[in-house]
């Protein structure tokens with residue numbers, strides 16, 4: 001049996017950022033295309049564009065959820081979210097217990 005390795009905060013933040021940007025891009029592209037369709041032929045945007053926008057939104061939501069649940073100090077469990085937002089980079093030391101976060105993954 002394979003043991004599941006816990007994901008370190010650095011790796012997790014990288015994954016979440018990728019998910020966040022691809023979600024935002026998908027949503028923007030879908031919104032843009034929906035706007036184009038509205039000006040082209042009245043109010044008939046195809047269903048898959050709405051689904052695409054929904055999928056982008058879900059992926060944004062999901063990555064924030066993962067980040068807020070799992071982005072925490074591996075030593076004391078303190079949240080590393082910057083006031084409810086996703087931080088652009090992790091601090092070098094845990095704000096709560098002061099241990100170095102640089103060598104934990």
Ligand SMILES: [Zn+2]
Nearest residue numbers: 073076094097
């Ligand atoms: Zn800590």
